Amino acid sequence: MARDTGVPDPPDLSNRGTPREFEWQEETLGSEDFYREDIEDLLEEGAWKEGFNEWAEYTNLDETQVEIVGDLGLFQALDFYWDPTEDRLRVDAPTVSGTPREREAAESLDSSTVSMIDGELADLGQAVREVLERYLERNDEASDYGWGAETYGKRGE
Numbered sequence: 001m002a003r004d005t006g007v008p009d010p011p012d013l014s015n016r017g018t019p020r021e022f023e024w025q026e027e028t029l030g031s032e033d034f035y036r037e038d039i040e041d042l043l044e045e046g047a048w049k050e051g052f053n054e055w056a057e058y059t060n061l062d063e064t065q066v067e068i069v070g071d072l073g074l075f076q077a078l079d080f081y082w083d084p085t086e087d088r089l090r091v092d093a094p095t096v097s098g099t100p101r102e103r104e105a106a107e108s109l110d111s112s113t114v115s116m117i118d119g120e121l122a123d124l125g126q127a128v129r130e131v132l133e134r135y136l137e138r139n140d141e142a143s144d145y146g147w148g149a150e151t152y153g154k155r156g157e
Contacts, residue, residue: 047135
């Protein structure tokens with residue numbers, strides 16, 4: 001179902017620490033670049049808008065719930081990064097009850113709505129991740145973004 005709300009700005013991936021779902025492996029210690037700057041460029045070039053619009057077509061969230069997610073900054077809290085241990089693009093989706101501000105807002109929502117929002121945020125992250133992967137595949141041969149095979153080895157395969 002299409003939403004009348006506009007597409008929010010893509011997440012700012014700068015100045016983020018180690019992803020919350022990430023654990024260093026012995027073979028990747030020292031490979032601390034998650035390529036967030038490059039991913040952020042792809043988001044700004046259209047991957048975010050394309051992925052968001054795909055997600056908006058099938059999301060179960062109504063306009064009020066989408067506004068709540070935006071007001072809580074949860075779209076901005078999505079984290080996209082390259083996982084050097086698995087050599088693949090990953091996404092960490094936030095949850096409504098992830099911080100004190102969100103917990104306070106979640107008190108006004110019933111638990112099924114909170115669960116639905118959390119699931120929809122995960123779905124949004126996956127939709128955008130899939131678009132990013134298409135961008136990487138498209139740019140592997142003639143890269144305007146610096147994601148070509150010469151620079152990043154087998155990425156995008």
